[in-house]
Amino acid sequence: MKRRELLKATVLGSSAALAVMNTKNSNAHEANDQADVLIVGAGNAGIPAAIEASDMGAKVILIDKNAFVGGMLIVSGGHISGANAKIQMRKNIKDSYEKHYQDAMRIGKYKADSELLALATEHAASMVDWLEKIGVEFTDESPILVDDHDHYSVPRTYVGVNLARSLLGPLKKELDKRIKRGGLDLKLETKALHLLQDDNKEIIGVKVRNKNGDALDIFAKTVILASGGYGANKDMQKKFNPKVVSAKWVGLPHATGDGINMAQKVGASLSYMDHLISYPGTVFDLKGVPTEISTRLQFPPKHFTQSIWINKKGRRFVNEHTTPDNREVAFLDQEELFFYVLFDARMRTERDSLDIRNWSSKEMDQAINEGNVIIKTDTIDQLAGKLKINPTRLSETILKYNTAIDSNQNDEFGRKEKRLKILQPPYYAFGVGGSVLNTHGGISINSSLEVIDENSRVIPGLYAIGETIGNGHLMGEGVVSGMSVGPAITFGRMVAKTAFRYAQNKHVSKKNQKPY
Numbered sequence: 001m002k003r004r005e006l007l008k009a010t011v012l013g014s015s016a017a018l019a020v021m022n023t024k025n026s027n028a029h030e031a032n033d034q035a036d037v038l039i040v041g042a043g044n045a046g047i048p049a050a051i052e053a054s055d056m057g058a059k060v061i062l063i064d065k066n067a068f069v070g071g072m073l074i075v076s077g078g079h080i081s082g083a084n085a086k087i088q089m090r091k092n093i094k095d096s097y098e099k100h101y102q103d104a105m106r107i108g109k110y111k112a113d114s115e116l117l118a119l120a121t122e123h124a125a126s127m128v129d130w131l132e133k134i135g136v137e138f139t140d141e142s143p144i145l146v147d148d149h150d151h152y153s154v155p156r157t158y159v160g161v162n163l164a165r166s167l168l169g170p171l172k173k174e175l176d177k178r179i180k181r182g183g184l185d186l187k188l189e190t191k192a193l194h195l196l197q198d199d200n201k202e203i204i205g206v207k208v209r210n211k212n213g214d215a216l217d218i219f220a221k222t223v224i225l226a227s228g229g230y231g232a233n234k235d236m237q238k239k240f241n242p243k244v245v246s247a248k249w250v251g252l253p254h255a256t257g258d259g260i261n262m263a264q265k266v267g268a269s270l271s272y273m274d275h276l277i278s279y280p281g282t283v284f285d286l287k288g289v290p291t292e293i294s295t296r297l298q299f300p301p302k303h304f305t306q307s308i309w310i311n312k313k314g315r316r317f318v319n320e321h322t323t324p325d326n327r328e329v330a331f332l333d334q335e336e337l338f339f340y341v342l343f344d345a346r347m348r349t350e351r352d353s354l355d356i357r358n359w360s361s362k363e364m365d366q367a368i369n370e371g372n373v374i375i376k377t378d379t380i381d382q383l384a385g386k387l388k389i390n391p392t393r394l395s396e397t398i399l400k401y402n403t404a405i406d407s408n409q410n411d412e413f414g415r416k417e418k419r420l421k422i423l424q425p426p427y428y429a430f431g432v433g434g435s436v437l438n439t440h441g442g443i444s445i446n447s448s449l450e451v452i453d454e455n456s457r458v459i460p461g462l463y464a465i466g467e468t469i470g471n472g473h474l475m476g477e478g479v480v481s482g483m484s485v486g487p488a489i490t491f492g493r494m495v496a497k498t499a500f501r502y503a504q505n506k507h508v509s510k511k512n513q514k515p516y
């Protein structure tokens, strides 16, 4: 760095600014000018990591490709879970982190990473308490059992009064305090392109494109990837999860798996990539386009109480009232990840039958009248014709269903409750496809949250947290309530300590540094 530039950076008062250089000058800086910690992604995981690293006294650079901070917290439900948090204890609910661990293991079909799950559950309560301390307001009902997912054994999910935005507000305030205090440099509209490594394969920074379109090398003693999942990246889904490519991504567009791809290029192994859960899901219109009402249907007992679900072959495929997990598994087997919700005139008039989240009865009536989302016909044959399914098979399916009700028997899928015979015209149906809320695959890490390769060897100086490690590590092959947002914060706070300690002890030889 030229003397004049050095002086400018010092005058600006930003220690971290010293670590940012144009590629041309990338070999010309001093090791002790570097940021200790460079965090990629100012979202759910990255913000707490930056706060904690700053409190440790680290020189921190936090970058985000968006023009704003918050990542998925802007749209997320923000449910978090943890045993023996103060808010749970105030309600005298008996719980333990061991129970939390066991519940999560069970729901994830014993496929979660045991060490990481233990780490997340053991430290969950202090994460929730910390959030309360910084001003997060939870609903009076918290903790609850969440019906969208298979139940924990006790209520231990906490919900912000304004969902995840209740978490984001106080987190952002805390972040701003650290930025004001100095030593924490936030760079928005700065996209990480790839990681920089020295001759010894140590990670020494990130190449970025800044808001002016310039490619820069940002050097740092450690890099934490907190860049989220790949729900918005259809190419990655085609490669890893072809079954769910048609599913609609309901998160924000930044989730393009950048961190996963960057880490893989430096030798990181990936885990759980073949697993991606799609919820049923998204309401489609007659042209096969997802509607505005891209709501989630995964908890039918609360809506479509009486309806049945019919696949493209004209058959039912699941007990519509089974657990969310059973429904999701059955759904994943359906052709084109699609089915129809079918009901008759009687069900339509019974208000409880047509009550779906984010889709009021009035709006549904309007959709029936407009005829662009909900199909209405006078006969089952006509309905089959409109749905392009075999009419004989559809009639057989309905007859079988009605007969089981007549004889008061469980039907072939074990459904016995909340059923009415389908016999009163007109008949109605609408199409449902998949929704994706988060991704299960991601970067493999060890229990120090260091990124590892195929042989479990650490890639020195590189860490990963949040959805970029893939939710499968903590959820296995299920969806475990509050186990994405919460662990992102827990691991964010933890990794800051680990990375800073590593940075303090790291001797970086100037001559070893070269752009990746």
Ligand SMILES: Cc1cc2nc3c(=O)[nH]c(=O)nc-3n(C[C@H](O)[C@H](O)[C@H](O)COP(=O)(O)OP(=O)(O)OC[C@H]3O[C@@H](n4cnc5c(N)ncnc54)[C@H](O)[C@@H]3O)c2cc1C
Pocket (backbone or CB within 6 Å): 040, 041, 042, 043, 044, 045, 046, 063, 064, 065, 066, 069, 070, 071, 072, 073, 075, 076, 077, 078, 079, 080, 190, 191, 192, 193, 226, 227, 228, 229, 250, 251, 252, 254, 255, 256, 258, 259, 437, 438, 465, 466, 467, 468, 481, 482, 483, 484, 485, 486, 488
């Ligand atoms: C609608 C919805 C509801 C949900 N509800 C819940 C819930 O109730 N409970 C729960 O546990 N989970 C829930 N989830 C999942 C959960 O919100 C996410 O898994 C979690 O918030 C992800 O946090 P993160 O920090 O890993 O990523 P994010 O919060 O997505 O942050 C990643 C950040 O990295 C930035 N970034 C990405 N690539 C780059 C790059 N190349 N360079 C620089 N910056 C980059 C992004 O711009 C973003 O700001 C929900 C998800 C959705 C979509």
